[in-house]
Amino acid sequence: MPAPRPQQQLLAAAWSLGLLCLAAAEGGGGSCELSVERGGALYNFSLAAPTPAHRHGVLSEDGFYKVAMNDSVIWFQLCDQMIFNFDPPVCLHCEDCGGPLRCGTQCSALASNNIGGYDVCTTIGRASGSHISLIDDGNPQKGVIFKMFSSKCSISVFIFCDSAVAQLPDKFTQSGSCDYVTILRHPSGCARSVSDAGNGWGWLGTSFITILCLLGGYILIGAIYRYYFLGIHSVEAIPNLEFWISLPQRIKSMFVRSRRNPRSQSRDTRGPYTTVNH
Numbered sequence: 077m078p079a080p081r082p083q084q085q086l087l088a089a090a091w092s093l094g095l096l097c098l099a100a101a102e103g104g105g106g107s108c109e110l111s112v113e114r115g116g117a118l119y120n121f122s123l124a125a126p127t128p129a130h131r132h133g134v135l136s137e138d139g140f141y142k143v144a145m146n147d148s149v150i151w152f153q154l155c156d157q158m159i160f161n162f163d164p165p166v167c168l169h170c171e172d173c174g175g176p177l178r179c180g181t182q183c184s185a186l187a188s189n190n191i192g193g194y195d196v197c198t199t200i201g202r203a204s205g206s207h208i209s210l211i212d213d214g215n216p217q218k219g220v221i222f223k224m225f226s227s228k229c230s231i232s233v234f235i236f237c238d239s240a241v242a243q244l245p246d247k248f249t250q251s252g253s254c255d256y257v258t259i260l261r262h263p264s265g266c267a268r269s270v271s272d273a274g275n276g277w278g279w280l281g282t283s284f285i286t287i288l289c290l291l292g293g294y295i296l297i298g299a300i301y302r303y304y305f306l307g308i309h310s311v312e313a314i315p316n317l318e319f320w321i322s323l324p325q326r327i328k329s330m331f332v333r334s335r336r337n338p339r340s341q342s343r344d345t346r347g348p349y350t351t352v353n354h
Contacts, residue, residue, distance in 0.1 A: 108133075108155035110208040112216055119216040119267040121208070123235070124155045127263045130242065134222075134235060134264035138162075140180070143245050143258055147190035150248055150256055152231055154222055156203055157184055167197035185224050185231045187254060198254055200229035211236065219265035229254035235265035 108123040124133040131137075139159030140151045151158060151165060158180050167188045170179035180186050185201030201224025211234060212218040219236040233245075238261035248258040298315030302308045311317065 108206075108208070108222075110210075110220060112210060114214070114216050117270050120269045121220055121265075122268050123208075123220070123222065123264045125264070125268065130263065134260075134262050141245060141260075143248050145247055148250075149188045150185065150200070150231065150258070151180055151187075152185035152201060152224070152233065152258075153203075154184075154233060154235075155206075157181065158186070165197060167195040170197045173197065173199045183226070185226075185256075187229070187231075187256060198229060199226045200224070200254055200256060201226055201231045216267055229256075231256040231258070233257075234259045236261045237263075237266035239263050239266050 110121040112119050122133070124135060126133055134154050135156060136153055139161060140153050142149065142151050142163070149165075153159070160180055164178075165180045165186055165188060167179065170176060170186075173179060173183035173186055174181040179197065183199045183201065184203040184206075185199070187198045187200045188195045189198070190196075203224065205225040207223045207225075209221050209223070210216055210218070211221055217237055219234065221232055221234055223230060223232045232255075234257070236259065240263075241261070242263065243261035245258040245260045248256050250256050295314060299313045302315060303313040314320065
């Protein structure tokens with residue numbers, strides 16, 4: 077196998093750094109996390125985080141939730157794709173969610189409706205197309221709405237906060253052609269932590285991470301360029317090495333000068349026409 081060219085290594089390094097910075101800027105969050113500020117307090121929700129009674133958080137330990145009403149059935153999983161170790165969906169037109177042999181395994185929500193005597197499937201949601209919002213914008217403690225989308229359909233799962241017990245969904249409503257709504261109660265619908273918003277990093281933390289990412293990208297890409305294209309090896313490949321080595325001493329010197337020359341001593345209190353009497 078031929079070795080990757082320097083240009084490819086440069087692009088790979090820059091791409092990896094971008095992904096790392098994006099993950100850091102989001103604070104480890106994902107499609108199943110939400111942080112909102114209300115009334116000076118910061119409410120954090122993490123739906124997939126384990127709780128004392130539910131090691132997978134709000135995710136169904138069966139690999140899917142199933143709700144049946146009349147001649148219609150919906151299957152869904154929160155924060156992930158569905159897994160079927162038993163009772164898989166059997167319906168037509170499942171090509172965009174695993175196909176007839178693995179129906180339901182390549183999406184996060186599926187609906188089956190009896191049409192003309194045949195069960196016909198429709199993909200109604202994917203974890204990659206999801207959004208979390210508050211049930212009650214003025215009361216974060218009430219819970220959250222986890223909404224997933226497909227190309228033409230959607231499913232909204234209202235997750236009400238219940239710290240004592242998990243109550244599985246037993247019914248759903250449908251609006252339009254394929255927009256579904258169902259309800260469950262779960263400890264994961266409660267805010268995992270409530271803190272004073274003033275104690276958070278906020279924009280300052282985001283700015284700090286952005287500066288670090290830009291600085292790291294400059295050093296990384298510059299070092300790769302100098303190593304492969306200019307032939308500069310060892311530590312000398314780091315761009316502007318002398319500046320980085322001298323930076324701590326420069327900062328120390330600036331700090332010492334600022335202490336030796338306070339602002340009050342730098343001003344001349346005498347006017348330009350002041351005369352001195354002998």
